[in-house]
Amino acid sequence: MMEELDLLKKDWKKNENSFEQVSEVEIYKMLHKKSSSIVKWIFYISLIELALGFVVNIALSFTKYDTQNNEFFKKWGIYNYYIILTVVIYIVVFYFIYKFYLMYKKISVDDSTKQLLTTILNTRKVVKDYVIFNLTSFALIFITIFSIGFYHIYIDTMLKKGIENPEFSFKILIISLLIIILVTGIFTLVFWIFYKLLYGILLKKLLRNYNELKKIDL
Numbered sequence: 688m689m690e691e692l693d694l695l696k697k698d699w700k701k702n703e704n705s706f707e708q709v710s711e712v713e714i715y716k717m718l719h720k721k722s723s724s725i726v727k728w729i730f731y732i733s734l735i736e737l738a739l740g741f742v743v744n745i746a747l748s749f750t751k752y753d754t755q756n757n758e759f760f761k762k763w764g765i766y767n768y769y770i771i772l773t774v775v776i777y778i779v780v781f782y783f784i785y786k787f788y789l790m791y792k793k794i795s796v797d798d799s800t801k802q803l804l805t806t807i808l809n810t811r812k813v814v815k816d817y818v819i820f821n822l823t824s825f826a827l828i829f830i831t832i833f834s835i836g837f838y839h840i841y842i843d844t845m846l847k848k849g850i851e852n853p854e855f856s857f858k859i860l861i862i863s864l865l866i867i868i869l870v871t872g873i874f875t876l877v878f879w880i881f882y883k884l885l886y887g888i889l890l891k892k893l894l895r896n897y898n899e900l901k902k903i904d905l
Contacts, residue, residue: 715903722896723794725889726810730787737780763839776824783817800900807897811890818882822875829871837863
C-alpha cells in the first residue's frame with residue numbers, strides 16, 4: 688500500500704511540473720505578444736509625430752509668419768545655419784524611427800526569454816534617448832534663436848529712436864537671458880509632460896513585461 692502511495696506522489700509531481708512548464712510557456716507567449724504590440728505602437732506614434740511636424744511646417748510655409756521668420760533669419764545671418772540644423776534634426780529623427788522599426792522587427796522574432804529581455808531594455812533606452820534629443824534640441828534652438836533675435840530687435844529699436852551706437856548693457860543681457868531661459872523651461876516642461884504621457888505609459892508597460900519575463904527566466 689505504501690509503495691502504491693509513493694508511486695502516486697511521484698506521478699503527481701511529474702504532472703505538476705508539466706503544468707508549470709505549460710503555464711510559463713503560455714505566459715511567455717502572452718508577454719511576447721504584448722511587448723511586440725507596445726513596440727509597434729511606439730513606432731507608429733513616432734511616425735505620426737514626424738508626419739504632423741511635416742504637415743505643420745508645410746502649412747506654415749504658406750503663411751506670412753514663415754516668410755517673416757525667413758527674412759529675419761537672413762537679416763541676422765543665420766538662415767543657412769537654420770536650414771542645415773533643420774536637415775540634421777530630421778536626419779536624426781529618421782534614425783530614431785528606423786531604430787524603433789528595427790526593435791519592432793527584432794522583438795517579433797525573438798525566440799528566447801533572454802533575447803526578449805535584451806530587446807525590451809534596448810527599446811526603452813532608444814525611446815528615452817529619443818525624448819532627450821527632442822527636448823534638448825528644442826531648448827537649445829529656442830534659446831539661441833530668441834537670444835539672437837532679441838539682440839537684433841533691441842539694437843534696431845534703439846537706432847529707430849535715434850540713439851547712435853546703441854549698447855547692449857550687461858543688465859539687459861542678464862534680464863533677457865533669464866526671461867528666455869524661463870520661457871524655454873516652461874515650454875520644455877510642457878513638452879516633457881506630453882512625452883511622459885505619450886511614451887511613459889508604453890515604457891511602463893514594457894518594464895512590467897520585462898519584470899514578469901525575468902521571473903520566468905529565473
